[in-house]
Amino acid sequence: MKITLLGDDAIRLEPVPGALTIEAPSADASYSPFHMLGSSLASCTFSVLSSWATHARIPIDDLTIDVRWRFADDPHRVGDIDVSFKWPSLPANRQTAAKRVAEMCTVHATLMHPPRITIGAIGDATMRPGAADATAGIAHPAGAPL
Known part of the structure; x- marks a missing residue:
């Protein structure tokens, strides 16, 4: 599996034999948490x-899978994600099923259905039962519970 950084807001996953590699077009590019999010979505999509x-x-x-995202503000986060695949050997009549x-x-x-996240x-002592590394009862900065 090979993941290529296409920019600060996109990755491409390609099925390449061997260990997972992450490649960038230049030494200036770095693999960010946003690339990890895109890679997780691409890897899962590829798997199914x-x-x-x-x-x-x-x-x-x-089969190649591209993931692109756009940022949103207030709070700063990924606001939109587009997943697209290129699959020349996929019969046209199977695209909808794919x-x-x-x-x-x-x-x-x-x-699509975000989990509750506690930090x-x-x-x-306020950690919720069963959450070894999470804390219950933390409120969002705006005052609403998470």
Whole structure:
């Protein structure tokens, strides 16, 4: 698997034999947490498409997945994500099915239905039961509970 940084707001995943590699067009580019988010979504999407394609006997060696995002403000965050795939060997009559399969990715579902996130110090007395590294009862800076 190879992940290529296409810019500060995009990555491309390609199925390349061997260990996962991360490549950048220049030494000035660095792999950011936003690239990690995009890579997680691309890897998950590739995984579900690969499983489906194996069952459907469709080769995946020419499948590439691009993930691009746009930032939003107040608070600063990723506001929009676009996932697109290029798959020359995918029969035209299977494209709609492939899109539906891609939407089955668990990372996609997580982003569409965000989890509750708590942040706290390990061992904090207010930690909610079962959350080894999280703290319950933390309020959002605006005062609303998380």
